[in-house]
Amino acid sequence: xxxxxxxxxxxxxxxxKLLRAFLDEVTSWxxxxxLEEESREIYLxxxxxxxxxxYWLRTAEIVLPAIKVAISWRFFMFIHILRFMGRRMRRQKxxxxxxxxxxxxxxxxxxLIITFVQHELSYDRHHQNFDxxxxxxxxxxxxxxxxxxxxISNYPIGTTLKERYPxxxxxxxxxxxxxxxMVTSDEHxxxxxxxxxxxxxxxxxxxxxxxxxxxxxxxxGTGMVAISRSMxxxxxxxxxxxxxxxxxxxxxxxxxxxxxxxxxxxxxxxFDMLFSFETLLQAMPEQTSRWVGDFGNYSYxxxxxxxxxxxxxxxxxxxxxxxxxxxxxxxNGRIDMFLTPLADIHLRxxxxxEIGTQGRIEYVYLFSVIAAFIxxxxxxxxxxxxxxxxxxxxxxxxLRKVMGSSRHALMKQILAESLGFSLLATLIALVIVPLSLPxxxxxxxxxxxxxxxxxxxxxxxxxxxxxxxxxxxxYPSLVISRWTPVQLFHGISGRxxxxxxxxxxxxxxxxxxxxxxxxxxxxxxxxxxxxxTELGFDKEQVxxxxxxxxxxxxxxxxxAELISYPGIISTGATSQIPGGGTRRNAxxxxxxxxxxxxxxxxxxxEPDYLTTMGLQLLEGETFRYDRxxxxxxxxxxxxxxxxxxxDKAVAKSLRELDGQGNENRIIGVIKDYHFxxxxxxxxxxxxxxxxxxxxxxxxxxxxxxxRNVIEYLEAMWPDIAPEDPFTYSFLDDRINQMYGDExxxxxxxxxFTGLAMLIAVLGLLGxxxxxxxxxxxxxxxxxxxxxxxxxxxxxxxxxxxxWSVIAxxxxxxxxxxxxxxxxxxxxxxxxxxxxxxxxxxxxxxxIALLTVVTQVMKAAQANPASILRSE
Amino acid sequence: xxxxxKFEEILLLAIWRLKDDAYGVKIRQEVMRVTGENxxxxxxxxxxxxLTRKLYATKTIGEPTAERGGRRKIYYxxxxxxxxxxxxxxxxxxxxxxxxxDMAFE
Numbered sequence: 001x002x003x004x005x006x007x008x009x010x011x012x013x014x015x016x017k018l019l020r021a022f023l024d025e026v027t028s029w030x031x032x033x034x035l036e037e038e039s040r041e042i043y044l045x046x047x048x049x050x051x052x053x054x055y056w057l058r059t060a061e062i063v064l065p066a067i068k069v070a071i072s073w074r075f076f077m078f079i080h081i082l083r084f085m086g087r088r089m090r091r092q093k094x095x096x097x098x099x100x101x102x103x104x105x106x107x108x109x110x111x112l113i114i115t116f117v118q119h120e121l122s123y124d125r126h127h128q129n130f131d132x133x134x135x136x137x138x139x140x141x142x143x144x145x146x147x148x149x150x151x152i153s154n155y156p157i158g159t160t161l162k163e164r165y166p167x168x169x170x171x172x173x174x175x176x177x178x179x180x181x182m183v184t185s186d187e188h189x190x191x192x193x194x195x196x197x198x199x200x201x202x203x204x205x206x207x208x209x210x211x212x213x214x215x216x217x218x219x220x221g222t223g224m225v226a227i228s229r230s231m232x233x234x235x236x237x238x239x240x241x242x243x244x245x246x247x248x249x250x251x252x253x254x255x256x257x258x259x260x261x262x263x264x265x266x267x268x269x270x271f272d273m274l275f276s277f278e279t280l281l282q283a284m285p286e287q288t289s290r291w292v293g294d295f296g297n298y299s300y301x302x303x304x305x306x307x308x309x310x311x312x313x314x315x316x317x318x319x320x321x322x323x324x325x326x327x328x329x330x331x332n333g334r335i336d337m338f339l340t341p342l343a344d345i346h347l348r349x350x351x352x353x354e355i356g357t358q359g360r361i362e363y364v365y366l367f368s369v370i371a372a373f374i375x376x377x378x379x380x381x382x383x384x385x386x387x388x389x390x391x392x393x394x395x396x397x398x399l400r401k402v403m404g405s406s407r408h409a410l411m412k413q414i415l416a417e418s419l420g421f422s423l424l425a426t427l428i429a430l431v432i433v434p435l436s437l438p439x440x441x442x443x444x445x446x447x448x449x450x451x452x453x454x455x456x457x458x459x460x461x462x463x464x465x466x467x468x469x470x471x472x473x474x475y476p477s478l479v480i481s482r483w484t485p486v487q488l489f490h491g492i493s494g495r496x497x498x499x500x501x502x503x504x505x506x507x508x509x510x511x512x513x514x515x516x517x518x519x520x521x522x523x524x525x526x527x528x529x530x531x532x533t534e535l536g537f538d539k540e541q542v543x544x545x546x547x548x549x550x551x552x553x554x555x556x557x558x559x560a561e562l563i564s565y566p567g568i569i570s571t572g573a574t575s576q577i578p579g580g581g582t583r584r585n586a587x588x589x590x591x592x593x594x595x596x597x598x599x600x601x602x603x604x605x606e607p608d609y610l611t612t613m614g615l616q617l618l619e620g621e622t623f624r625y626d627r628x629x630x631x632x633x634x635x636x637x638x639x640x641x642x643x644x645x646x647d648k649a650v651a652k653s654l655r656e657l658d659g660q661g662n663e664n665r666i667i668g669v670i671k672d673y674h675f676x677x678x679x680x681x682x683x684x685x686x687x688x689x690x691x692x693x694x695x696x697x698x699x700x701x702x703x704x705x706x707r708n709v710i711e712y713l714e715a716m717w718p719d720i721a722p723e724d725p726f727t728y729s730f731l732d733d734r735i736n737q738m739y740g741d742e743x744x745x746x747x748x749x750x751x752f753t754g755l756a757m758l759i760a761v762l763g764l765l766g767x768x769x770x771x772x773x774x775x776x777x778x779x780x781x782x783x784x785x786x787x788x789x790x791x792x793x794x795x796x797x798x799x800x801x802x803w804s805v806i807a808x809x810x811x812x813x814x815x816x817x818x819x820x821x822x823x824x825x826x827x828x829x830x831x832x833x834x835x836x837x838x839x840x841x842x843x844x845x846x847i848a849l850l851t852v853v854t855q856v857m858k859a860a861q862a863n864p865a866s867i868l869r870s871e
Numbered sequence: 872x873x874x875x876x877k878f879e880e881i882l883l884l885a886i887w888r889l890k891d892d893a894y895g896v897k898i899r900q901e902v903m904r905v906t907g908e909n910x911x912x913x914x915x916x917x918x919x920x921x922l923t924r925k926l927y928a929t930k931t932i933g934e935p936t937a938e939r940g941g942r943r944k945i946y947y948x949x950x951x952x953x954x955x956x957x958x959x960x961x962x963x964x965x966x967x968x969x970x971x972x973d974m975a976f977e
Contacts, residue, residue, distance in 0.1 A: 010940065027916050033942030034895030034912065040938055062913035 011036050012052060015059040022066045035059075081416050088393065095766060099385045100421065102762040103472070104428035106378020107464060109755055111433050112440050113371035114460055115450050120359045122266045123346035127207045129302055132169075133342035134309050136161075136299040136316075137351055142333035142586035142597065142657060151298065151351040153337060155287045158299035159199075160319060161312065168312065170204035170302040173197070174355065177275050182724060184247040185235040191725060192231075195248075195273040197280045205302040212242050213258025219276040226258035226274040246273075250723050254279075265447045268345045269298075269355045291323040292335070298355050301339070309339040331586060331657060332595035353581070357445075363745075370752050373512050375468060377756055380505045381763035382472035386418070387479060387502060388770040397480055398488030410481040418473025419465070426465050443748050445740065475501070503803065506767065509760040510807030511814070514844045516756050518815035520749035521836035526823060527742045529830035531735070536673025537578065538614035542731035543699045543709065544577055549721025551697060556625075558720055559608075559697075565712050567705030572609030575693035577731065578675050579738045583693075586657040587686060589644045597657055598643055600636075600684040603675065604693035610635075610670070612700045620650040620668030623689040633689065635668040640684035654686065664688070677738040681827045698731065757844075761851050764800065768855035772796065779859050780867035792860040793853055800852040804845040812837055875960045879927070881905060882918055883957050886928055886947045894933070894944040919947060927953035 011032070019035075020028050035058055043051035089096040124130050136157050140147040158171035177195040202208065203215035210218070211229055218226050225246055232241035244256045254275060263270050281288055303309065316337045320328075328334060340349045347361040400410060433450050441448050452461060545551070551558050551573075559571050576582050582601040588594060607623040609615075623633060634654050641649045653663045672682045701709045710728065717726040736743075772779075779792055787795075816832065823829045875883065885901040886893045895915065902910050922928040933944035949957070 023916075027920070029942050030895055030945035031912050031916055033939035033944060034899070036940040036942065037936075037938050038896050058912055061911035065913065 011039060011055050015056055018063050019059055022063055031062075077413075078416070081413055082420065084396075085417050085420060092389065094769070095385065095389055098762050098766050099382055099389075100425055100428065102381045102385075102759050103378050103422060103425035103468065104432060105755060106374050106381075106759055107422075107425055107429035107468065108432035108436065109374045109378075109752070110371045110464060111429060111450070111452075111461070112436065113367045114457075115433075115437075115448050116440070116444050116446065117364055117368055117371075118456070119266060119446055119448050120347060120364050123359070124266065124268055124342050126264055126266065127342065129205075129207070130342050132303050132305060132307075133205055134301045134303060134312075134339040135342065135345065136301065137338050137340050137349075138295055139336040139338070140295070140333070141335075142331045142599070147352070147584060147599070149338070149349075149351050150295065151340070151345075151349070151354045152295045153297055153299045154292065154295050155290055155297055157316070157319070157337060158297075158301060159288075161301060161315070162201075164319075165312065165315065167304045167307045168301050169304055170201040172199040172201040172205045172300045173277060174202070174269065174271075174298040174300070175277070175280065175296055176355075177273070177280075181249055183235070183273075184250065185244060188235050190234065191727075192272060194271045195275060196269075196271045197277045198226075198271075198274040199277045201302075202274060202300075205300045208263075209261045211259045211261060212240070213260075215258070218258035219274060220278070221276060222279045222282045223252075223254050224257040224276040224279070225254035226260055227256055228262045228272045229259055230262050231272045232256070232259045252279075267356075268342075268358070291320070292327065300342075309341070313337075313339050330594060331597060333586070359446075367748075370516075374752065374756055374759065375464070376471075377509050377512060377759045377763075379468050379471045380509055381759055381766075382418070382421070382468075383475050384502050384505050384763055385766040385770075386472065387476045388767055394480075394483075394488045397483075398485045401485040401488065407481045411477040414477035414480065415470065415473045418477070419469035422465050422469035422472065425468075426461060430461075440751075443744060443751055445744050502767070503799075506760075506764065507803050507807050507810070509756075509763060510803055510844055510848065511810040513753070513756045513760045514807055514811035514840050515815040515818070516749065516753040517840040517843060518811065518837055519819055520746065520753045521840055522815070522819045522823070522830075522832060523742065523746045523749050525830045525833065525836065526826065527739060527746045529828070530678050530739045530742060530826075533674075533678060533828060535578065535735070536615070536671060538700075539578070539732045539735050541701050541703060541706075542613070543701060543706075543713070544729045544731055544734065545697045545699065545713070546724075546727060547573060547694050547697055548724045551720060552694075555606075555691065555694070561716070562699065562713075565709070567702050567709040567712070569700045569702060570608055570612045571697055571699045572612035573606045573691070573694040573697045574609050575604035575690075575695055576675065577696050577698070577734060578613075578673070579677055579735055582675065582685075588655045588657055589646070590653045590655075590663070592644075598640070598684055600640055600686050601675070602656070602686045602688060604690040605687050606689065606691075606694070609698065612698050613673075615673055616671040618669045618671050619648070620666070622668055623687075632662060632664045633667045634664045635670055635687040636666055637670050637682070637685040637687075638672045639682050640686065641669055643684050656686075677735075678828045679738075679826065757847065761847060764848055764851045765855065768796075768800070768852040771799075772855050772859040776859050776862070776867055780862070780864035783860075783864040784868070789857075789860045793856050796856040796860070797849055797852040800848045801845065804841070804848045807844065808841040812841070815840075874963060875927075875956050878918060879922060880957070880960050882922060883927060883949060883953055886953075887949050887957065891946070893947045898947065922953070923947070925952075926950055927956055 016032060019032060023031060035055060039051045039055045042054050124133075127133060135151065136153040138147075138150045138153045140150070155173070158173055162168045162171040175197040177197045181192055181195060183190055183192045198219055200217070200219040203210070203218065208215075210226075211232075213226065218224065227235075227241065227246070235241070235246065236244055241256050241259050246254050246256060248254060257276075260274075263272075287294065301312070303312065320335050320337065324335060340351070345354075345358075347359050347364060350358065350360070397410060400413075405413075430452055433452075437448060437450050451457060547555075555573060559573075562568050562571050582603055584599060584601055586597040587600045588597040605623075607625055610617065610622050617635075618638065620635070622635065627633070636649055636654070646652060649666045649669050651665065653665050655663045670687070674682060675685060676683070699709070699713075713728065714726050775796070779796075782792060782795075815837070820832065823832070881902055882898070885898050885905070889897050889901060895912070898919070899910055899912065899915050902915070919928070923930050927950060928947045929950050931946045931948065933946055935941050935943045
């Protein structure tokens with residue numbers, strides 16, 4: 001008996017926990033003791049199971065009613081709060097919609113930016129092994145200065161690394177194939193942009209799901225091409241694309257060996273066609289072992305798990321020395337190769353000669369900061385408006401207090417309202433976001449997908465609702481709930497003390513808006529500067545045609561035909577249109593040591609090109625047709641002359657260090673012109689006359705003849721290049737496109753400035769309306785005593801002026817510093833002009849005044865009799 | 872002083888009857904014996920709490936015992952106020968039923 005009693009049942013722990021949760025301390029141990037005592041007796045009389053059941057039954061009897069009470073009261077409270085919210089919103093339609101709209105706008109903005117940031121951060125994450133993929137980049141120096149880090153590398157590096165080091169699981173080269181090319185199937189013919197030569201390993205390195213075809217062999221021979229699914233649909237429709245033939249440029253034929261799923265737009269490289277690399281190597285077998293001379297490949301490596309890329313990186317100098325020791329010693333140069341993690345390519349690497357368009361991590365940060373700012377602005381608004389408005393409901397809150405509501409309960413109520421409000425605002429924002437997405441996509445230059453219910457988005461949205469609701473509600477809840485009922489009832493007419501907190505918030509809002517305005521202004525100025533700076537050539541009235549068909553075979557004859565048309569002034573072929581990429585190589589000036597060579601850009605031009613573009617010859621003469629193509633003459637620019645250190649360059653000579661080593665005579669020096677974008681300083685430049693390199697024809701036309709000339713060109717194009725479609729561009733357009741980044745930045749700033757200003761104005765509008773309403777009696781009395789409408793408006797708008805001035809004082813240094821940092825990146829920049837600051841300041845002041853005045857006007861113009869009658 | 876409710880009356884009588892042994896388990900059993908209906912511990916304790924708050928009964932904390940898992944008993948005793956209230960209730964009942972014969976409701 002005794003023994004049985006000792007190891008007798010302990011009560012079920014869960015039930016004990018439950019009971020403790022619902023009872024106070026003293027009762028709980030008294031009661032628990034009772035239960036245990038009784039259940040023990042039942043256990044002794046019957047069995048364990050019986051005792052347990054009895055215990056649970058008693059627990060349920062206690063706990064269930066308690067739960068019921070707790071829930072039902074909370075539920076009633078919730079309904080009650082909702083009802084009050086609804087009533088108040090109906091009674092104060094203007095206020096509520098201002099408040100709601102402001103918050104919704106802020107939230108929508110935030111969601112847009114988060115969508116963008118998520119998009120930017122998700123680049124290349126679709127590759128299964130993305131954390132093990134690296135790309136080999138190069139930094140070259142043949143003694144004449146560094147090329148800077150490049151995304152490209154030579155032919156053999158990837159394959160050599162794979163052969164030598166087993167930790168390199170796979171190595172794939174991508175090489176841009178054809179610039180923009182005509183692709184023909186039996187039935188269709190289109191221009192295609194995105195073609196690459198690729199090693200078969202590309203399917204091992206990257207995750208490229210194949211719809212058809214075998215990833216082991218798809219690109220392992222010559223004349224093979226893998227195409228994207230959408231391309232397969234475009235060319236072959238419903239028929240099976242496998243083993244069909246695609247003709248490139250009407251000459252080369254490729255067999256389709258695989259169809260892959262379209263590359264997602266969060267890939268740093270976009271391709272629709274992958275041609276087998278073997279094809280390229282078959283045509284030029286010597287390339288495989290060329291360690292120098294062609295850095296045009298993108299080499300990707302897949303390393304084994306747990307391998308430190310630095311170990312591989314450390315092996316590369318040895319390989320380079322093995323093949324190029326003599327050459328590098330001779331020119332006192334170096335070739336450094338480094339590995340860039342795939343994850344860094346899109347946002348962080350910032351390499352030259354990148355494979356696709358990049359983003360910038362700075363923009364991601366900037367956007368995030370702006371999003372946070374706008375969210376804060378919107379919350380401040382909400383906070384301000386609801387504290388201001390709260391004074392209208394002091395009676396309600398006072399009554400609640402008198403009726404016994406605790407401070408805690410009031411705080412909870414106000415917070416709950418605020419949360420409900422932000423939930424409502426979020427719902428509105430969820431409507432705004434998809435509507436404004438197209439506009440935002442344009443601004444951001446990305447194809448974005450807004451999906452509120454996938455990925456982290458729902459969590460983020462909940463977080464935003466929570467934080468904005470709490471952020472916006474915490475201050476009013478703390479302040480209002482603190483007041484005593486007496487204060488509350490009195491406060492309705494008596495509370496006139498300044499609310500410094502509210503003032504600070506308004507000033508903060510204006511500071512942010514003004515800083516954004518200044519930023520927008522300065523970005524716009526810089527953009528204007530970039531687009532309108534004197535470039536050293538005349539960019540207007542120039543049409544660019546690609547060199548195709550007869551332009552390739554018989555340039556002189558076509559040029560003669562063109563020039564005979566009255567609207568065309570002159571034409572000139574070139575290897576590079578200003579803004580495009582140039583060949584860089586080391587050049588050795590006459591009379592210098594081999595190690596003292598200079599890195600220069602080289603462009604091939606026709607004699608006519610200089611006049612067509614309006615380039616100025618400073619000394620010497622230009623090329624001449626009668627001395628023929630592949631001439632042995634150079635023209636250099638001023639910078640080249642200065643860098644070498646010559647006073648006069650004509651009649652001196654230069655040698656290009658490309659292995660052939662012709663000593664070419666310099667026949668002229670041209671004035672510096674911006675052959676690259678204004679993001680770069682003008683480099684030393686060598687012009688040569690080598691028709692093999694020509695890629696474009698520049699055509700200068702007479703003003704007002706644009707349409708005629710284009711019609712004429714279009715009409716004669718079938719005669720020039722019957723197999724290619726007619727494509728042309730304007731030089732000034734091309735140049736403006738180089739500043740797409742700045743243009744985007746400018747429109748983004750304008751967009752957000754507009755938003756921030758709108759939110760700030762909404763807030764101010766609400767506050768002004770509130771102030772006017774609160775002081776309406778004062779205004780009435782002043783009017784009766786003889787104050788004019790003007791004086792009243794001045795009196796009421798003093799605050800707004802003060803706020804704007806303080807906000808300006810704060811915003812100017814902020815904007816000056818931030819934009820100074822941004823502008824530092826440009827070698828050529830517009831000076832920071834004080835007009836932008838002053839205009840922004842005045843603009844903000846004017847907007848603030850206007851907002852306030854519209855609200856005050858009503859009160860000031862009202863008939864004092866009707867205002868004062870009711871007292 | 873307000874007259875006791877019937878439930879308070881029953882509880883106080885149970886406490887009086889149990890004398891030194893008036894704690895949760897016993898009180899509940901006594902009440903259930905008298906009324907013939909189930910009484911939840913929740914109801915019991917909130918009612919006992921009220922009685923102590925109204926000073927009809929006082930709480931004393933007993934020694935912990937093993938049968939109760941080492942928990943102490945809470946004993947309730949009738950206070951002078953409680954006795955007074957019970958006497959009033961008794962008088963009231965007597966007066967009420969004074970001239971009603973037993974068979975009146977049969």
